[in-house]
Amino acid sequence: xxxxxxxxxxxxxxxxxxxxxxxxxxxxxxxxxxxxxxxxxxxxxxxxxxxxxxxxxxxxxxxxxxxxxxxxxxxxxxxxxxxxxxxxxxxxxxxxxxxxxxxxxxxxxxxxxxxxxxxxxxxxxxxxxxxxxxxxxxxxxxxxxxxxxxxxxxxxxxxxxxxxxxxxxxxxxxxxxxxxxxxxxxxxxxxxxxxxxxxxxxxxxxxxxxxxxxxxxxxxxxxxxxxxxxxxxxxxxxxxxxxxxxxxxxxxxxxxxxxxxxxxxxxxxxxxxxxxxxxxxxxxxxxxxxxxxxxxxxxxxxxxxxxxxxxxxxxxxxxxxxxxxxxxxxxxxxxxxxxxxxxxxxxxxxxxxxxxxxxxxxxxxxxxxxxxxxxxxxxxxxxxxxxxxxxxxxxxxxxxxxxxxx
Numbered sequence: 001x002x003x004x005x006x007x008x009x010x011x012x013x014x015x016x017x018x019x020x021x022x023x024x025x026x027x028x029x030x031x032x033x034x035x036x037x038x039x040x041x042x043x044x045x046x047x048x049x050x051x052x053x054x055x056x057x058x059x060x061x062x063x064x065x066x067x068x069x070x071x072x073x074x075x076x077x078x079x080x081x082x083x084x085x086x087x088x089x090x091x092x093x094x095x096x097x098x099x100x101x102x103x104x105x106x107x108x109x110x111x112x113x114x115x116x117x118x119x120x121x122x123x124x125x126x127x128x129x130x131x132x133x134x135x136x137x138x139x140x141x142x143x144x145x146x147x148x149x150x151x152x153x154x155x156x157x158x159x160x161x162x163x164x165x166x167x168x169x170x171x172x173x174x175x176x177x178x179x180x181x182x183x184x185x186x187x188x189x190x191x192x193x194x195x196x197x198x199x200x201x202x203x204x205x206x207x208x209x210x211x212x213x214x215x216x217x218x219x220x221x222x223x224x225x226x227x228x229x230x231x232x233x234x235x236x237x238x239x240x241x242x243x244x245x246x247x248x249x250x251x252x253x254x255x256x257x258x259x260x261x262x263x264x265x266x267x268x269x270x271x272x273x274x275x276x277x278x279x280x281x282x283x284x285x286x287x288x289x290x291x292x293x294x295x296x297x298x299x300x301x302x303x304x305x306x307x308x309x310x311x312x313x314x315x316x317x318x319x320x321x322x323x324x325x326x327x328x329x330x331x332x333x334x335x336x337x338x339x340x341x342x343x344x345x346x347x348x349x350x351x352x353x354x355x356x357x358x359x360x361x362x363x364x365x366x367x368x369x370x371x372x373x374x375x376x377x378x379x380x381x382x383x384x385x386x387x388x389x390x391x392x393x394x395x396x397x398x399x400x401x402x403x404x405x406x
Contacts, residue, residue, distance in 0.1 A: 020045035022069035023055040029071060029098065029121055036128045052081045056088055061231065064089040067135040073100040073121060079109055087180060091150040092262030094135035098123055114148040149261040153385070154285035156271040158292040158301040163323040167291050168268045169198045170368040174382040176233035181265040184226065185235040189272040190246050196237040199366065201227040203239035214252035217259055250277025254284065266385070282309045287385065288318040294333040299341040322346040350377045
């Protein structure tokens, strides 16, 4: 059932972008917030009815504002609702919570979650003013505001053709469409990348311009440059001329991901072997995914990559994905042989399905959108990234072992 939302406007045009959106539960709080924001000269704000549930419903289909003021006085599990709100909003949004209880435990829990402040209703003007100024970053330059940032996921193949683009596209699609996260995919292979083909995107020159002019990057430029695949999935991909030399620095990638982290829950970066500073990108990423095929050459390169990024492993997760093993293919290693040679278990196994994968690529449809063993494996990877799903690697390992034995 949709929540009725009543709105008080202080923007000149109903369609004009606003910086502050407030979602309250009652007329008294609505009047207080409306009056306070007006008195402090807050830029482009709107006050709506609906409380935290109304905010979740609204931002599930609309872009986030810079600051959200949300009333939790009509819900019992405030922390759960704030966490749900965080999952539908851009990571960089600043949240101020209003409530009816003077609860120090709730206050501390909300601050740990990244909320700017918790104010007891009716929220005195001076307290709300202070919180809004902190959220806008204009109160105390020396005191940075708490800000949730998205995760950078670097995906690299042990060798060319291992299936990194397929993994990136399908896991990204799953997170956006099945888990409700905001996701952006970045293909750093500016001349030979295939992300735009896998997702049926029209390639453009925006990514190249962004990387070659990183000192001028801003969210507005990226917003105009990004390609969109549904309400929550975006991409930066190019197809530059082969005869041109394209040069960018690892610092440019770092600046690009820094800006994207404020707008997306997950920033996936497809890191080709020849990308400038490829190892540096892998070392700095929050999550690293190495994709391998079951071959001797792939074993060698997995071991070398693991050793190279191990020096920056503190607090970062690294996953090994074995892509498309076929027990009946001559020249390929079995899963057990591959794992013995690498010296560790594969975290995930993507089962073989050439016909379905080729058909999905031809139509620019992620394989994850279909019901098949591969889509289940991609869903397992996505679930691991958000931390709430069991892996299916054991089931797949048993299946492959059973087929081999037969």
